Amino acid sequence: MKLDSKIPEGHISQKWTDYKDHLKLVAPNNRPKIDIIVVGTGLAGASAAASLGEMGYNVKAFCFQDSPRRAHSIAAQGGINAAKNYQNDGDSIFRLFYDTIKGGDYRAREANVHRLAEVSGNIIDQCVAQGVPFARDYGGLLDNRSFGGTQVQRTFYAAGQTGQQLLLGAYSALSRQIGLGRVKMFNRHEMLDLVKVDGKARGIIARNLVTGELERHSAHAVVIASGGYGNVYFLSTNAMGSNVTAGWKIHKQGALFANPCFVQIHPTCIPVHGTNQAKLTLMSESLRNSGRIWVPKKKEDAEAIRAGKLKPTQLAEEDRDYFLERRYPAFGNLVPRDVASRAAKERCDAGHGIEANDTNEGVYLDFSTEIQNKGKQAAYAQGNHNPSAEEVTKLGKAWLEEKYGNLFTMYQKITDENPYETPMKIYPAVHYTMGGVWVDYNLQSTIPGCFVAGEANFSDHGANRLGASALMQGLADGYFVLPYTVSNYLADEIRTGKISTDLPEFSEAENRVKDSIDKFLNNKGSKSVDHFHKRLGLIMWNKVGMGRNEAGLKEAITEITALKEEFYRDVNVPGNADELNPQLEKALRVADFIDLGQLMAMDALQRNESCGGHFREEYQDAEGETLRDDENFSFVGAWEYKGDDITKEELHKEELKYEFIKIAARNYK
Amino acid sequence: MSAAKNINITLKIWRQKNSKAKGNLETYKLNDVSTASSFLEMLDQLNEQLINDKIEPIAFDHDCREGICGMCSLYINGRAHGPDTGITTCQLHMRMFKDGDTIFVEPWRSRAFPVIKDLVVDRSAFDRIQQAGGFVSVNTSGNTIDANATPIAKDDADKAFMAAACIGCGACVATCKNGSAMLFVGAKVSQYALLPQGKVEATNRVLNMVRQMDEEGFGNCTNTGACEVECPKGISLENIARMNREYLKASVK
Amino acid sequence: MAKSALLKSSIAKKYWMALTGLFLCLFLAGHLAGNLQLIFGDALQFNKYALFMTSNPAVKLLSYVTYISILFHAVDGFMLTYQNVKARPVGYAKSNPGANSSFSSRNMAILGTLILVFIVTHMVNFWAKMHFDKNMPLQTITVEAMGQKQDLYLTTNEGYLPVQQVAKSYDEATKSGLQTYIENRTEFYNTQAKVKVGEGYKDLHKITVAFFKDAKYGLIATILYVIAMAVLAFHLLHGFQSAFQSLGLNNPNWTPKIKFFGTAFAIVVPLLFAIIPVYIHFFLK
Known part of the structure; x- marks a missing residue:
């Protein structure tokens, strides 16, 4: 498979502007004929659903929580970066771009990151217009503070609850669209599979977590904004419900999974x-x-x-x-x-x-x-x-x-x-996972019509994310990137018409989900889901954690194979399929974490260098600093699913080209 | 850290199969609970024990476990989010209890928050109130005026923030003897009423949100102030007063 | 477009509770000032006041507003309470409301109902007598002249009429040949001319004193009255400051002052009311 990142030509500062100007549009009268599914209602999902709804598409938004406002973006404390230079300390779009690339240890795409820096200012304008109460100084103007990895004050904040305020801003925009009937909200629903028709993403199978009913939802495009996979470690700063299932299901359907080993330890x-x-x-x-x-x-x-x-x-x-x-x-x-x-x-x-x-x-x-x-x-x-x-x-x-x-x-x-x-x-x-589903410049995965935004994709933070950048990326993707790129894709879908959920592809997907649910409920093993999750977490923390080495990673891969076998044999999932069943929800999520954990170990093993959050003990200098290998590892490692045995996954490489930034050793001394 | 120790407790927990079933309090004994555990970690521990005993585990809402998502609820020993103030249940720690204690755990009780299962309730009424007017009608184009174009007095911005700090957990409703949602709605109305961005739609916002609140079946505010005491984010009663003012202003317009 | 609902919405109901409640607080203050004349004034002063209160047109208007306020306050209160009870169909097995709210704030409906019961009995005992009782006595004084005691009616034009010379009705007057009789309960008429010659004071003072000094029921009436005032105190303790909150008047500067004044009002007013029957029962000679 040839990975095409679709990065536009031109000077870095003009790429996005020029590209945007030439993207295809969908006329307002055609938009109501088109359905879009958005999975996840954090910063990326809520902002995408609100924006797309506002444009006039029929949007269906899904979250497993009892309200879209609870997505884990809400827990971000410190702030959001934007190159506003309000503090007059020499900040600029280029500097934010540069800091982010450098902070990511030169493992992120230049074009994506520059776009992020470009729209960062708009995010602040937008949020203030929405009534997000950022901290202000006595002159009534916005206050800023400083964050790790930067030498300017560009972080906007609302006490220690910036994520909450931004999410509630996006939630309010989403609520407005729900009230107007442009977005239909499905709370307490979990996406359990992607439906592909003729190679394109055409819908999802979602489980109503209250009734247990499996529902078919069709759409012309599917946006996955389901967050990161830090819970693979069991103990993390993620919410208890944070999971990789949506991302992993599309991976199983053909979307490549990039840089899974890039995990941020806060x-x-x-x-x-x-x-x-x-x-x-x-x-x-x-x-x-x-x-x-x-x-x-x-x-x-x-x-x-x-x-x-x-x-x-x-x-x-x-x-x-x-x-x-x-x-x-x-x-x-x-x-x-x-x-x-x-x-x-x-x-x-x-x-x-x-x-x-x-x-x-x-x-x-x-x-x-x-x-x-x-x-x-x-x-x-x-x-x-x-x-x-x-x-x-x-x-x-x-x-x-x-x-x-x-x-x-x-x-x-x-x-x-x-x-x-x-x-x-x-x-x-x-704390955060830089890796995620591989997407091109349009934030589209390798499955046409399946877009991935926010922490769920891999795109902007390289091997390490700087503080106050996650909020920036989530909102940039949802407010300012997807509305353009999704429309560009949908411009070819205006003649498609309503997609029937009676298609055989929907029944197949539903049966896949049903089978796995039945399997768990009938397993009647002896150990709880948490038991296995904790064991997976220990393997991951000890061997695929802050310090990694070849022997440990190999052990981890073997141990996870054994754990997976034991999990399917001996897990005990009580209760029934047709009711609220948190243990069943957990089992389905942990199954995907086990697979992903193994892939993370494989990715860490193939990356024979230390960069950002990925520290291979074999690759350090005399002072214990990371030793990057730009010659051999300046690429995005994107994995292709090859069946149930994760060790068979195939690695594809997207070369990273640095045209506008001179690559250098990352030095904070 | 005060040294953690282990305690044994008795729990009386509301069990209810689904929204239609009749529920009742069940008694469980749990030993060796670390006082350093959070209340929800204690429930995890109980569930682990129940699973091993082939009893269906207890369903309860929780997610971020750091007091900000507002998902966790629970009426513990007669108080919303338990016997401490300024916290959610996930931040309640077992050091608040003594060895041998009996602890009552019940779901939020409100006509507008029907029980889904065990301790899980449906709080979508809050979402619908928000949808009725809890927003500024600005499209997400990013082409708004510069964020610093309109200075906002720090005092107003701070007050708006303090109102916006509401996590929508529903403790105010649960604790109010009338099951009133005024603190929640008052906080949202206040946030926008205090900011210039919200002023344009102020009239419709407060009327619509209050109408929706009433339709959802919440009770009336009788100013007992219980909500303010139990609110994990310390949202002030001033916000209810501000909403009352806003509603009056809007009504006579 | 959004519609306001100035009668139906939960918030508007609270405005009405607050406005009527605050008006009734004013009424209480006025009523108290009048009642205190039972201690600090003489019978005539009190009865003059009672006459003023029942005859002055402005006061009359005010009294109608008061009746309406009481009714509205009660009916609105019952409606709110009904809705509030409905808002929680299943209660808590264990509840610890003392941890977050005051006794009075949680029991306004019960306190209010007790006060309503009190108001009804109070009106039957005094107001109804004053207004409708045919046997309502008129104020007299007893003078001792030349070793003889004589009772005299006091008239509103500061005159006197010996009680023996006034018949209870025209029929009685014609029978007994007295020159004066009483018409319309308070008016003195000349028997021959059938012309009004004066007017007496209804002796509310006497009724009141008799009520609380009654050999059989006086003590219990006094005790019940004091209890009723305690109930009123609790109702006001929450109600006074609560009214300001309902009307949206809450700010960090004024609210503490309002709360202080409200607490003082809630204690002082019922206390002074309660002192009066106690004084009458135990100390008034």
Whole structure:
């Protein structure tokens, strides 16, 4: 299979404009004759469904949650990037483009990323017009903050709930279209297969999660915006329901799956506390603006802390190792996520971890310096040029509360510790997946008519995503890219007419789904779905996690084959098909995670280099930094499904050409 | 971290096969629950035990487990989201309970939120209220004015944000003795009423959203203030007052 | 187009509750000022006040507004309560409302119903007598002159009429040959000329004092009255500040002041009302 990314010719800054101008259109009177299915209602899905509905297409939107507003985009905390240069610190579209490519360790497509940077400003305009209450300064203008991997302030935010506000903005646009009858919403529905007719995506089989009924829905185009697959690790910052099923089903129908091994491990999450834990909680990256990350210099101190004999606040300044500031003086605590995560892992592996859990994995995120700095500033601002230590501390804490109050409260509720008084404990956790369904410049997968947007596709973040870029990409795809490219595809569909759901392809797909459901329910094994999911997660975390090596990856591949066999033989799925059955839902999702997990290991194994979130222990320099191999691995690895045995999948390569950016070693020192 | 320990508890949980079936409280014993677990992790643990005992596990809504998606619900020991304030059930931790405690777990109760199964309720009424007017009618072209073209006073922007922080979980309805949705609707109306973008459609918005709210069968607000106390995001009663004002303004127009 | 529903919508119903409620608070204040004359004024002053309240056209109008307000407040309240009960068909097995709301805020309907019962009995006991009772006494004073006690009617034009010289009706007057008789319960007529010569004061003061000093029922009446005022206090405790919230008057600056005033009002007004029967029963000679 030849991969055609359909990147338009021309100068990078003109590509999208010129391309857009020449895309085919569908006339307004023809749009109501065309059906579009959108799966997922996060930033990408909701914005796509709203935009397409608004254009006049018949849109059917699906989400497995009880409301489209619950999609996991809602949990994004820190912010959204846009090249507005409101802060006058030299930002520009090119710089955002450059930072994103560099941040992605030169494994993303130039043209896609530049388009993203181009529309970033529109996103902010659009959201403000929708009534998204971004943070503002006292002059009434929008405020910005800084994020990892950048040297400008281009991140727009709404306290620690930016994702929520943006999603609710998109949800409001979607709600408007639902109210107008342009979008029909299917809550508590899960897409369980794609229906292809004559090679084109023509519909989906969805399960009504309340009644258990399998429904056939036809359309002229299908948009998958179902998010990332971080839950393959069981423990992640993803929502419990986040899954890869929609993406995996289209993969099985012929869509290639790209760069599955590119997973972002976020450095600032609350460490694991026990075996019954189901979920890891992220503490926003924005905290790294104010917090300093450290571990004890001496191992004995770390041991004493773990044993509860020593408090972090008792440790003298010279006994602390601010390892990010030490290793990366230029960016300090604001290095990109992959770099920060690996550095934390390196320290913990070396025995300096401070959390008293099974693995001792945890480092400190300390706000005491910031309390002093900001406290002094605040005192001066109040005209107090000789503040007492208490006054400084008090004002500093007040500053922190204003900026991060909700995050601090959340931390305290979860851990029962007061981060104003004692440093936060954090550790990296799986957060975002850069890999996903392979799409061309139109965001179309290798199945005609099947588009993939947001985290579900692989397109914009290369091997590592910079903070505050996921929200940007989701909305860019949904608001500003898909409306053009989907229309371009549909321009040839105006004569097709309504697609019947009585076609044999629909019955075949429905039967496939029905069979797998029946199989699980009749299995009557001895172990719960979670049991297998946790075991898969452990394999993935230990062997396909932050540090990977050839032997481990090979073991992972074998172990997953065994696990898959055992899963199908011994899983116990209680309940029936014709009712709300969360265990059945989980089983269907975990089945796909098992397959994907194996593919991730294979992808990691073939990529004999270290880049971004993919760190192969064999490929590092003397200082433990990643060693990229641009000569041999400057490509997108896209896998083709070849049947139930995932190890038989075939790798296709899309060469990455850098015409406008000079490739360089990624240096944050 | 205060040292985590294990406790044994008794749970009285509402079980209901489906929306038509009659439900009842069932009693379950669960041992060795870590006080560091969240309430939902405790339910996971119970479900694991039930599956192993060949009893159908308990259905409950949950998703993000970090207090923002608004999917989790549960009326725990007589309070929405349990015996703590400013949190959702997924953020409630077992350290709030003592060894030997009996814990009642019930679904949200409201005519507008019918039970689907066990502890799962249907909150789509909230979606329909939003569809009736919870938006600014602007197309998603991106060709709007520059985001900084209209300065908005920080105080208004902050208040709008605090209203918009609502997660739509329905705790306000569940906890209100009248099953009123005024805090939810008030928050949405307020968000737009405070921003210049929302002013254009303010009249129709408040009238339409209130009409839809009434049609859904929610009760009336009697200003008990329970919603404000139990709201995981601390949405203020001021938002209800603002909606009352907006509705009055719209009505006399 | 959106339609407002100024009677039907849930919010509008609350406006009416708030407006009628606040009006009734004003009424309470006025009523209290009048009642306090039972302690601080003499019988004549009180009865003069009672006459003013029943005869002045402006006051009359106001009283009709009050009756309507009470009715509206009650009917609207019942409708709201009915809808609220319907909004939760299945209740909670365990509920801990004390954790998030006050007793009075949760029990406005019950408190209100009790107050309505009180208002009805109160009106039967006093208002109805004042308005309709044929045997409503007229105010008299007893003077002792020359070693003899004599009862005199007081007339509104500041005159006196010896009670012995006034017949209860025209028929009685013709029979007994008295020069004056009472017509229309309060008017004194000359028997020959059938001309009105004066008017007496209905002795509401006497009725009231007798009611609370009644040997058999006085104590229980006093106790019930005090209880009713306690109920009113709880109703006002929530109702006063709640009315402002319903009308959309909530802001960080004013709300604490309104709440403070509301609490003070809810305590002071019923307390003063309650002191009156206690004073009459136990202390009035």
